[in-house]
Structures are given as C-alpha cells and as structure tokens.
Amino acid sequence: MGYIRQGRYANEITNGMRRKRVTATQLASQARISLPYLSQILSGDRNPPSPEITRRLASLLGIEPLKLHYLAGHIRVTDPRLQKLLQAASDLSGDELDDVIRRIRAIAAERRRKR
Numbered sequence: 620m621g622y623i624r625q626g627r628y629a630n631e632i633t634n635g636m637r638r639k640r641v642t643a644t645q646l647a648s649q650a651r652i653s654l655p656y657l658s659q660i661l662s663g664d665r666n667p668p669s670p671e672i673t674r675r676l677a678s679l680l681g682i683e684p685l686k687l688h689y690l691a692g693h694i695r696v697t698d699p700r701l702q703k704l705l706q707a708a709s710d711l712s713g714d715e716l717d718d719v720i721r722r723i724r725a726i727a728a729e730r731r732r733k734r
Contacts, residue, residue, distance in 0.1 A: 628667045628690040635680030650675045667691035683713045
C-alpha cells in the first residue's frame with residue numbers, strides 16, 4: 620500500500636480518537652490489540668491492520684467502515700476513475716458520503732428514465 624494512504628489511515632484513527640476522547644491505551648484495550656501494535660500503526664511504522672481489526676477500530680471510533688477499509692488498502696479498485704472518486708470521497712463525513720450516494724443513484728435513475 621502507498622505511503623500516502625497509510626498515513627491517511629493513521630490520521631483517520633488519530634482524528635477519531637480525538638473526537639471520541641479516547642487514549643491509545645483505551646482504544647487498544649477496547650479493540651483487543653496491544654498498545655505497542657496500535658502505536659506502530661499510528662506512527663506509520665506498521666501497515667494498517669487486518670479487515671477485522673479495521674472494522675473494530677471503525678466501530679469504536681465512529682468512522683465510516685468503508686472509508687477506513689479503503690485507506691487500509693483492503694478494497695482494490697482498478698478503474699482509475701473509481702480510484703479518483705474513492706480518493707476524493709475519503710475525506711467526507713458519513714453524512715456527506717450518504718449525500719453523494721443519493722446523488723449518484725439519482726443520476727443513474729434519471730439515465731434509466733431517458734432510455
């Protein structure tokens with residue numbers, strides 16, 4: 620996985636910790652991982668964890684799971700246009716992502732009506 624996405628994963632976890640006001644010790648305990656392992660993830664010394672640990676971290680920190688899985692490199696996208704879309708969407712909040720999804724569905728529905 621690229622360094623930029625790895626750094627963004629760590630930043631997302633750190634921001635989530637700030638929002639939820641949890642310490643690294645608390646998060647590690649709640650996520651059932653060791654504190655040294657979490658510290659390595661946060662410092663960028665380790666690659667993002669497995670999908671299961673990523674799911675737990677997302678749940679504990681109130682982070683959109685799809686966003687965190689994408690930043691972890693668990694989701695592979697080969698179409699460059701979809702890569703750009705996901706990259707742009709990775710900075711959005713959950714509500715903003717829901718809005719984008721509604722808009723995409725509306726565009727698709729309009730296109731089907733025109734056929």
